[in-house]
Each structure stands twice: as C-alpha cells, then as structure tokens.
Amino acid sequence: MKLLSFRKYTAAVLSAVFGVFVMTAAGLCAGAAENVEVLPSQLYARCAVLMDAGTGRILFEKNGNDEAPMASTTKIMTCILALENCSPEEKVTVSRNAEEQPEVRLGMKEGDEFCLKDLLYSLMLESHNDSAVAIAEHVSVTVDDFADLMNEKAESIGCGSTYFITPNGLDADDVHGIHHTTAADLAAIMRYCIMQSPEKEAFLQITRTNSWEFTDISGTKKYSCSNHNAFLKMMDGALTGKTGFTADAGYCYVGALENDGRTFIVSLLACGWPYNRGYKWADTKKLMNYALENYTYQTIRPEDIQLSVYAENGADPGFPGAEGVRIPVRAEGEEVRILTGRNERLERMTDLPEKTEAPVAEGQVLGTLRYTVDGTAVAEFKLTADSMAKRRTFMKCLNYTAAQALI
Numbered sequence: 407m408k409l410l411s412f413r414k415y416t417a418a419v420l421s422a423v424f425g426v427f428v429m430t431a432a433g434l435c436a437g438a439a440e441n442v443e444v445l446p447s448q449l450y451a452r453c454a455v456l457m458d459a460g461t462g463r464i465l466f467e468k469n470g471n472d473e474a475p476m477a478s479t480t481k482i483m484t485c486i487l488a489l490e491n492c493s494p495e496e497k498v499t500v501s502r503n504a505e506e507q508p509e510v511r512l513g514m515k516e517g518d519e520f521c522l523k524d525l526l527y528s529l530m531l532e533s534h535n536d537s538a539v540a541i542a543e544h545v546s547v548t549v550d551d552f553a554d555l556m557n558e559k560a561e562s563i564g565c566g567s568t569y570f571i572t573p574n575g576l577d578a579d580d581v582h583g584i585h586h587t588t589a590a591d592l593a594a595i596m597r598y599c600i601m602q603s604p605e606k607e608a609f610l611q612i613t614r615t616n617s618w619e620f621t622d623i624s625g626t627k628k629y630s631c632s633n634h635n636a637f638l639k640m641m642d643g644a645l646t647g648k649t650g651f652t653a654d655a656g657y658c659y660v661g662a663l664e665n666d667g668r669t670f671i672v673s674l675l676a677c678g679w680p681y682n683r684g685y686k687w688a689d690t691k692k693l694m695n696y697a698l699e700n701y702t703y704q705t706i707r708p709e710d711i712q713l714s715v716y717a718e719n720g721a722d723p724g725f726p727g728a729e730g731v732r733i734p735v736r737a738e739g740e741e742v743r744i745l746t747g748r749n750e751r752l753e754r755m756t757d758l759p760e761k762t763e764a765p766v767a768e769g770q771v772l773g774t775l776r777y778t779v780d781g782t783a784v785a786e787f788k789l790t791a792d793s794m795a796k797r798r799t800f801m802k803c804l805n806y807t808a809a810q811a812l813i
Contacts, residue, residue, distance in 0.1 A: 443696075444466060444692060444693060444696045446468035446469075448692065449468055449674075449689045449692065449693075450677050450678050450682065450685035450686075450688065450689050451468065451589075451674040451675060451676060451677035451678075451685070451686070451689050452468075452469060452472070452474070452656075452675060452676035452677070453468060453469040453470065453472050453474055453588065453589040453674070453675040453676060454466070454467065454468040454469070454470070454589055454672070454673065454674050454675075454677075454689060454693065455467045455468075455470045455589040455590050455592070455593045455671075455672070455673045456670060456671070456672055456693045456694075456696070456697055457590075457593040457594070457597060457670065457671040457672075457673075458668075458669075458670065458701070458745045459596075459597050459600065459601050459662060459669035459670060459671050460601075460668070460669060460743075460745065461744070461745070461784055462594060462597055463745070463779070463782055463784060464590060464593070465670075465697060465701065465745075465747065466693060466696070467589065467590065468589075469589070470588060470589045470590040471567060471588050471589075471590055472588060472589075472675075473567055473586045473587070473588055474586055474587070474588070474655065474675045474676055475575075475577055475584060475585060475586050475652060475654045475655035475658075475675075476575060476585075476586065476587045476592055476650060476655060476658050476675060477575045477576075477577075477650030477651050477652040477655035477656075477657075477658045478533045478574065478575040478648065478649065478650035478651070478652075478658075479575065479587075479592055479648050479649070479650040479658045479659065479660045479673075480570065480572065480573065480574060480575030480585070480650070481529055481530060481533060481538060481573070481574060481575060481648060481650075482530075482595060482596060482599050482609075482648050482660065483556050483559065483560070483570065483595055484529060484538050484541060484542060484552075484556070484573040484574070485526055485529055485530055485599075485609060485612065485613075486559075486598070486599045486603050486605060486609055487545060487552075487555055487556065487559060488522065488526060488541050488544075488545055489526070489603075489605035489608050489609060490603065490604065490605050491545050491555075492522055492544065492545055493522070494521070494522050494523035494526065494608070495521060495522070495523065496521075496522045496544070497519050497520070497521065497522070497623060498519065498520050498521070498522050498525055498540050498541065498544045499517070499518075499519050499544075500514045500515065500516055500517060500518040500519070500520070500536075500540050501516060501539075501540070501543055502516045503539055503543070503549070504516075504536045504537075504539040504540040504543065505536060507535040507536040507538075507539050507574065507576075508535060508576070509535070510532065510533055510534055510535060511534050511535050511536040511537075512525075512528050512532070512534040512536050512537050512629060513536070514536050514537070514540065514622075518622050518627070519622060519623035519624065520540070520620075520622050520623060521620070521623065522541065522544065524618070524620035524629075525537045525540055525541055526541070526612050527612055527615065527618035527620070527631050528618075528629070528631055529541060530612050530613050530648065531612075531613075531615065531617070531618060531631040531632060531633045531634065532631045532632065532634065533574075533634065533648075533649065533650070535574040535576060538572075538573040538574035538575075539573060539574065541573065542573035549572065549573060552573055553570050553571055553572070553573070556570035556573070557569065557570050560591070560595065563594060563595065563598045563602070564594060565587070565591035565594055565595060566591075567586075567587065567588045567590075567591050568586065568587040568588070568591045568592075568595070569582060569583055569584070569585065569586055569587075570585060571584075571585040572585055575650055575652065575655075576652060577652045577653065577654040577655065584654075587675075588675075589673045589674065589675050590673075592660050592673040592675070593660065593671045593672075593673040595660075596646075596660045596661075596662060596671050596673065597671055599646075600645065600646060600662055600669075601669070609646070610645065610646055613633075613635070613646040613647070613648070614633075614638065614645070614646060615633060616632070616633050616638075617630065617631060617632045617633065618630070618631045619631075634649060635647045635648065635649060635661070636687060637659075637661050637687065637690055640687060640690075640691060641663060641691065641694060642665070643663045643664045643665040644661065644662075644663050645661075645662040645663055645664050645669070646661065646662050647659060647660060647661025647662065648660055648661070649686070655675070655676065656675075656676040656677060656678055656679045657674075657676075657677045657678045657679070657682065657683060657685060657686045658674060658675050658676070658677060658686070659672070659673070659674045659677065659686040659687075659689075659690060660672070660673040660674070661690055663694050663697075663698075665698055667703070667743075668697070668698075668701065668703070668745060670693075670694060670697040670698075670701075672689075672690045672693045672694060674686050674689050674690065677689055700747045700748050701745045701746065701747050702745070702746065703743040703744065703745055703746075704743070704744050704746050704752055705741055705742070705743050705744075706741060706742045706743075706744060706752075706777055706785055707741045708736075708737030708738065708739050708740075708741065708775065708787045709736070709737070711735075711736075711737050711775065713734075713735040713756065713758060713789065714732050714733060714734050714735055715732070715733050715735055715758065715759065715760070715761065715762050715766075715772055715773075715791070716730060716731075716732050716733075716760060716761040716762070717730050717731050717732070717733050717761070717762055717763070717764045717766050717795040718730045718761050718762070718763050718764060719763065719764045719797055719798045720733070720764035720765070720766065720795035720796065720797065720798060721764070721795065721796045721797065721798040730761075730764065730795075730798070731764075731795050733766055733791050733792065733793055733794075733795050734791075734792040734793060735758065735772060735773070735789050735790065735791060735792060736789070736790060736792045737775045737787040737788070737789055738787060738788045738789075738790055739787045739788070742777075742784075742785045744777065744779065744784045744785060746779055750779050750780055751779070751780075752777055752778075752779055752784075753777065753778050753779070754775065754776075754777055755775075755776045755777070755778060756773065756774075756775055756776075756789070757773045757774040757775075757776065757789075758772060758773030758774075758775075758789055759772070759773065764795045764796065764797040764798065765794070765795060765796050765797040766791050766794060766795040767791065767794055768791055768792065768793055768794045769790050769791060770790060770791045771788050771789070771790050772789050772790060772791055773788075773789040774786060774787070774788065774789060775787040775788075775789050
C-alpha cells in the first residue's frame with residue numbers, strides 16, 4: 407500500500423510539473439504569436455487602421471470604414487490647407503467668432519494680429535480652437551467656406567466617408583450630418599500631409615517641434631506652446647501625429663513612424679473616454695510594433711520577366727511564312743519595393759494576349775503586368791513589344807522567292 411501510494415504521489419508530481427511546463431510553453435508561444443499578429447479584440451479603439459504610407463495600402467483594420475467623430479485630429483487638414491494656400495508670414499486678424507471659441511484656446515482677442523506661422527504652431531502643438539477658426543477665416547473668409555475647402559480636399563484624395571463642418575474638430579452637425587471621418591480616411595489624410603502635399607516638409611517641421619514661443623504682431627502679448635504629442639518620444643522614428651478629444655468622439659489619434667525606409671500610419675477613433683487617456687498610446691505602440699516586426703520590402707524588377715506574344719501574319723527577315731513570328735515582350739518601368747507581411751503572398755497577374763495581329767511596332771503596348779497582395783494591386787507595369795514585326799503580304803512572299811531564285 408505504501409509503495410502504491412508513493413507511485414501515485416510520484417505520478418501526481420510529474421503530472422503537475424508537466425502541466426506547468428505545458429502552460430509555460432503555451433504562454434511563450436502565445437507571447438510569440440502576439441509579435442506577429444494583432445487581433446481587433448486586443449485594441450481599445452473602436453475603429454483603427456494601420457497603413458503603409460508608401461502605397462496607401464491598409465495593413466490592418468478594425469472597423470476601418472465606420473464613420474465617427476474625429477475631434478482635433480481634424481486640425482491636420484486645417485494645417486495643410488493653410489500651408490498650401492497662404493504664406494506662413496501672412497498677417498492674421500482675429501475675429502469675434504475666433505475669440506469666442508471654447509477651450510482649449512490661445513486666448514486671443516478680437517482685433518489681435520498674428521503671424522500665420524505662429525498660429526499654426528498654436529494649432530498643432532497645443533490644439534487651440536480659437537487659432538483654428540482664425541486660420542480658417544484667414545484662408546477662406548468664413549468658417550463655412552473653409553469647411554467647403556476641407557471637404558473638396560478630402561474628396562480629391564479619395565476620402566469619400568469624411569465630412570468636415572468645423573476647422574477645429576469640435577462636435578457639430580448640420581443638415582448633411584455630423585462632423586466625422588473613418589479611420590481609413592483619417593490615415594489617408596495624414597498620408598497626404600506627410601507624403602504627397604507640396605508642403606509636407608513644412609507640415610512635418612511644425613508638428614515635430616517640441617515648443618514654440620511667439621508674440622502677437624504688436625509684440626505686446628507673449629505666448630508659448632508645448633507639443634502634446636507624447637508619441638514623438640515613445641518610439642524611435644516617430645514622425646508626427648495629432649491627438650483629439652471631445653465628448654462625442656472620445657480620445658482619437660493619428661500618427662506616423664519611419665523606420666528603415668518604411669513609413670507607417672496609425673489612426674484611432676473612439677479610443678476610450680475620460681480616465682482612459684493612455685489607451686491611444688497603448689494601441690498606437692501595439693500596431694506600430696506589429697508593423698515593424700512583420701513587414702519587410704520585396705523588390706519587383708520588371709526586367710526579370712520573360713514573356714512573348716505570337717504575331718499572326720508576321721514577317722521575319724527570313725521567309726515570311728504563314729506561321730507568323732514570336733515577339734519578345736518587356737515590362738516598362740523602374741523597380742518597385744513593396745511592403746509585405748510574413749504571411750502575405752506577392753502575386754503576379756499578366757494581362758497579355760497569346761497572339762496579336764501583325765504589324766507590331768517596337769514599343770507598342772500589348773498588355774499589363776500587375777502585382778497584388780491579398781487581392782490589392784500594389785504595382786503595375788506596361789508590357790510592350792521588344793521588337794517589331796512587319797505584316798506578311800503576297801508581295802513580300804513573291805519578292806523573297808524571287809530573291810532566293812537569283813542566288
């Protein structure tokens with residue numbers, strides 16, 4: 407009985423030890439899995455997008471196309487439009503409407519005059535609502551006209567689910583709906599600001615500045631601004647970003663990071679309410695780390711392809727026989743680098759006919775070479791004839807036969 411009890415005891419101990427080992431191994435595996443995958447349920451934000459800023463391809467989304475208020479992330483559009491439509495040295499005169507904007511505000515008074523550049527720092531570093539209205543009225547005379555300009559720009563860059571009413575992002579509605587965007591659209595607007603706009607360098611310079619001091623035009627009032635984008639100091643390569651909060655929107659954020667030639671954008675909407683201020687930073691870091699660990703470049707070299715097209719009724723320098731000739735095909739364009747994830751496949755799709763009718767000129771476009779990742783097109787090249795093919799005619803055949811007879 408004692409021996410039997412000892413065996414049972416030993417078996418129980420070994421079983422427990424093995425169980426701990428299995429649980430530990432499973433925990434390690436789960437930790438490793440978190441490094442290569444992010445699940446929507448792991449994020450605090452109701453709506454989130456991770457975008458490759460180089461191509462605009464969305465790498466991850468959680469309700470990425472759901473419409474929601476975006477609070478002061480709105481101000482990235484206000485800033486880029488002011489930079490594109492005005493000189494930073496222009497003088498801005500403050501209206502009563504600007505003065506009466508709610509907190510957070512610079513504290514300007516009707517009739518005050520400022521350099522536009524200084525108000526842009528106030529707008530992007532401290533998120534002052536009165537500065538946003540003063541800028542909007544300077545660019546377009548009225549806030550309504552500036553909102554029209556904002557919506558036109560959004561539409562031009564493909565943001566079809568965004569509607570601007572205010573230049574500062576305060577909750578608002580009109581007959582067309584509420585002030586809103588989507589996580590996908592917000593990421594696209596940031597991509598425009600840092601990758602496509604002719605004023606992208608000016609935008610980055612302003613939004614990356616730690617602090618800014620200035621006076622009004624008269625020099626009688628002094629102001630100082632500090633950058634509230636904590637993400638700039640959280641991760642190496644952090645480029646820019648803008649926070650936001652309103653009662654309807656909750657905490658929002660859009661930011662960008664650059665690392666080893668890769669640029670990623672994260673946008674978050676409804677990422678917690680009061681007492682959840684840190685949620686947006688946790689989500690941003692999780693998505694950025696996921697991007698850095700999982701996405702690398704593949705290089706597409708169009709010259710590597712080997713394709714050809716059969717030219718019916720084509721004539722070669724030799725006998726222009728009825729079988730026609732085969733023409734080599736080349737892909738035109740520079741090599742392209744495409745970000746792909748560990749579990750993604752880069753697929754090649756060729757739209758090229760098996761045969762075409764002669765004559766064919768060298769350089770003639772014959773088809774298209776397209777590369778996709780998970781069904782999304784990421785690169786496209788024209789396929790052109792690498793040589794010419796004349797058309798076979800009765801006279802060519804007769805002339806060739808006569809020439810051969812004289813040899």
